[in-house]
Amino acid sequence: MADSMADDQVPGKPLPEPTAVSAPYWAAVDDGELRMQHCADCSGWTFPPSTRCRHCAAGEPHWRPVAGTGELLTWSVVHQAPYPSYGPDTPYVVAVVRLDEGPQLMANLLDADEGALAIGARVRVVFEERAPGHRVPQFVLA
Ligand SMILES: [Zn+2]
Secondary structure, eight states: OOTTSOTTOOOOOOOOOOOTTTHHHHHHHHTTOOEEEEOTTTOOEEOSOOSBOTTTOOBOOEEEEOOSEEEEEEEEEEOSOSSGGGGGGOSEEEEEEEETTSOEEEEEETTOOGGGOOTTOEEEEEEEEEETTEEEEEEEEO
16 A cells, blocks of 8 residues: 555546457547447447447457547436545536447546536547546546
8 A cells, every 4th residue: 555645645546457358449548539349240339348249249340430429328426436536526427428429338427517417418528637648538518
């Protein structure tokens, strides 16, 4: 444990732990780009990353950039932080977003006024730097 850490210092938020399958996703995110797997056989998108297309089970879906824009499908407001590092953010919004290309993902919706949220609201991706060179995708209202 970090003995040198000041008493009032909050440990950092968790970082992604890429696997062999998800490593291209996280490498793109670290570069500030959202990429998802696309199937040449059925044109379906696969997310989370997989070795097979989630629609037709074809192998080796290839990585393709997505625009990072989409709509708010649903959300939840977190008032009690699950980890001390999230305490300063409360209350914050955890959202499920459907990208314009089709795939869905869960992320935080930053700087969101709860009263302004609506199903179908337009959102766009932003990249939060969690550690030098390492980012996570988050969303904001567009
Ligand atoms: Zn497919």
